[in-house]
Amino acid sequence: MIQYQISPLNPNSHLFEVLLSFKSTPSQNYTLTLPAWLPGSYMIRDFAKNITGICAVNSKNEAIELTKTDKQTWLIEASDEQVQVRYQVFAFDLSVRTAYLDSQRGFFNGSSTFLQVEELSEQPCQLSILPSTLSEHSQWRVATGLTRANGTEKYQFGQYTADNYQHLIDCPVAIGEFDSTEFTVEGVVHHLVFTSKHYGDTQQLAEDVSKLCQHHISLFGEAPFKEYWFITHLLANGFGGLEHKNSTILQAGRFDLPNPQQPTTQRSEDYRTFLSLCSHEYFHAWNVCRIKPKEFVPYNLKQESYTKQLWAFEGITSYYDDFSLFRTGIINFDEYLAIIAKNSTRVNRGVGELKQSITASSFDAWTKFYQQGPDAVNNIVSYYAKGAIIALWLDLTIRSKSNGQYSLDTLMRELWIHFGRTNIGTSEEDFINIASMLCGEDISSIFKQHLYSNKRIDLTAELANYGVELQQHKFKKLNSLETTSETNFHAYIGANYKAQPFGLMITQVLEKSPAAKAGLAVNDVLIALDEVKVTEQSIQAIVDHQPENSELTCHFFRDDQLLSSTITVIDSPLAGIAFKVVDDILVKHWQDIIPNG
Template sequence: MIHYRIQPLRPEAHLFAVEVRVPEPTPEGQAFAMPAWIPGSYMIRDFARHVVAFEATANGEPVGWQKLDKHTWQLEPVDGEVRVRIEVYAWDLSVRGAHLDTTHGYFNGSCVFLAAKGHEDQPCEVDILPPEGAAYAGWQLATGMPRISGNELGFGVFRAENYDALIDYPVEMGAFTHASFDACGVPHRVVLSGRHQADMARLCRDLALICEQHIKLFGEPAPMEDYLFMTLVTGDGYGGLEHRNSTSLMCARADLPRRTDAPDVVRDAYRNYLGLCSHEYFHTWNVKRIKPEAFTPFDLNQEVYTELLWAFEGITSYYDDLALVRAGLITPQAYLEVLGQTISRVQRGSGSRRQTVTESSLDAWTRFYKQDENAPNAIVSYYAKGALVALALDLTLRDLTGEQKSLDDLMRLLWQRYGKTGLGVPEHGVQALAEELAGQSMAAFFDLALYSTEPLPLAQLLQSRGVALQWRAPANHGDNGGKPAAHAPVNLGVRVADDVLGARVAVAYDQGPAMAAGLSAGDVIVALDGLKTDARKFDEQLAAYQPGERITVHAFRRDELMQFTVALEVGEASLACLSIVPEGLTPAGLDWLGQRR
């Protein structure tokens, strides 16, 4: 067994002290390595760069060592147990890293635990200690890792079956709010860290409905004995990362249910948070257990390429909000608004006409996770476009089989063939199972959806369900689509953000009037026709103009004041609006949205 020990060393300095003991090191000298990336987030993050101290001993004596590369340390040969101690700087406030201060501590194992090379398959024991000092006497601990000792929510000793499991149990410590609920007989815990006024009873009630929806989709029993939702609450945070029996989330305070909310109303911000929880929970099956062949096993030393992220992230993105309407938490029309926003997000930039969804998956390491100001014009999201591919695949399977088979059946088949067996899904495995369900070739569909930039036939597929798809121009520069708009004023073809000087151009869209006039992302617009502007009154000022008129725009690029003449026009009809037709959803539409029991 490999033994680990971790303790917040100096919370005010953001340092964890981490120790690993190897009873039987390799004869040629034990090597240790830190992962270069974390599963579920496809970018090289070089966690070893946060190791600020390294020492090795055996029998109480120092052991010589050398660093072989950016994340590997090699010890000299010794007899008997070796002990390595490192200090890790933890100031990454995200779901992917490690963070420690005087209010709380959080870490993913990938960021703090060294792998003992050659011993990765051995069981691991972890002693997690609280920081020293009376100020931390009230700290609690939450993790999905199986406990050996200590009280519930207390520090103690934990066990993982191997190194891969060890780094798949994130840990939160500090003073937090906690609650619990059951879903299909499985105990679930909810932990909220940070200041908030959330209605915990409602949150548990709503999460239970979502969890039961997903468990029943794949079939009972659930693949985990228990589950933990961990959320760090901040002023404006958002994000999530899946783990084998838990998820790490970040949200804004306004995203949580309020005790003053009407019991039957789901605010948009709360809906977004529930969708995030739903997304990460669905990953319990899709990614954590149903994996691409390329990820079986993970190679955490370097990039691992697959075309299948459209399925693992895209299909998950499709089901996250679909589960909300199927669980009765939101109305069908509310779901269609969210779906319309997804369609708009794909269509709004020209990236969807330049990159296929499989290319996006392959380029995740260098493009999707390293987006710049030109990203909407250059790339397509395998999350958003993948969700639309999943929608089209679902409705196409229903059409081809007379509503007898659907993406639900495909997910259950993936679970039986690959999730339960531990086998990886081949690059064309999803297509093969879809064709098995359809009883015919679906090559034309997959060629269009995965390997071309041509639009998906969503309007036709939705029409037979009683849903109309319409397109409109942006009503303002922050318009995300999804809902009808009364009119379409002139538009510069940009997205703007707050800046101390005015309105900063966050994105300049291809073919837009601003780009045609020479404006670029990063420019700070300070005046429109000689009148001072900012992000809040930008659209109001433009509303006074008509298409075809010219406007003088003053903007700073770096420290240079520049002048541009922009020919105003109504924006491209690139935003989608979905609505139920007057006759209502068809029987097929009701079945799709889970409205018929």
């Protein structure tokens, strides 16, 4: 086995120490490298920048020269039958992607922590996770999806194994004095781990998440793992997740968990959002971790791996993350319609989808989506959000054309059987061909139009088949996706913002909006409108007291320079999307289809 050992070297300095040992052939060259990115997060991260103090010795403790050939690669020539490499990793990124260590907790993804020996990448790996030597860390435990070995018990420091390097880096590890809860679904033990202080009702959470897990397992027909780990970093504010084959790393706000002082039927919006995140990452265990585009078989983690299919792997997953909340009874149908209406509004309010197709969005994820500039809302479309709209179209289309015999569930099971189990990568033609087969007719033309054109998708007819009316509404207030069916004047300036200690920082300016015509730009700090100081409350009150087409003076800081302009307050465009149930009988045909039905 390739031997790895990791231990908290200095929590206050945020340093892990890693020891890599492997048997070698004298005079043979070996290549040590670290990935440039990790699956599920499509951006070059350059993890090797956090490696410090790297050195190597042989079995006699004699130094071996390391030659760095690029930003993430070292060459080494073995001098005898053993190589031992020692290095430190600076761990100060409390995201879901890299590594973190302080006196309260530790965490690492293997992709940012463990050097690969390229010539031995398919050999089994053994990882020894050692505890901190500090007495205040005596209660620390370990949470990971890695296989426990040599008598190591669950949650214990000790030895863990992986089939190969890819398996090793696919199992993130959390250490600390964390809270944990377990539940079982279809014989699979699931773990809920929280790495910092919280006040949530973990039993209620386990009950709700178990419903979502049951939904996904039933949909695909089986669980492709023996256990599963939900590892959550709780912060003052946070949101995000990253999928792995038998685990996920999540980030959430400290008060997003269910409040034990509230009735279990009163799930807050923040809690429902967290459940949707859990659902999303768990669904990924099938859709992208195993069913994946052909460009990812195998992964090339040295450089970008381009694919036009992220609309399917993130979009379809985004469709099911909320749909499963409805199917399991966590939310009702009206609440579900409100969620998908909000997603549709997010896409419809800007002109990005009129400039970029969903396949182009997938292909350009590395730069345009993961490194969004201030112009993003006007020039790109999210393959998550519009991908979910395409998934909805696909689900309703398959249901209608098959007379309710099949649905998107069927398509996903077919993909699982033919591509997930077999580890054969998909092409977009596979989605189109299976969908056409289930529809009983060739739908490739309209399907490709949705994928490759820069046009909006009108679901009016598809929704009407299931008793739901698509409506276009005004925005109810500034800086919100909330819509209203009222036809009276609703003030609009076309900018989003967030509160600052003094003023409002502009975060988005929609193309051709009053804010754009006034010359406002992202990162400007608006301080006054109509010579009145603005806050989140006062700006709404100011515009609500104006007649349509009022011209108001605005003052704002750009960097440290005070500027002024004139902004015209207009009536809200009909850019908000809402869904209304108009036929309860038809809606039943949508609601009644369950994953294994």
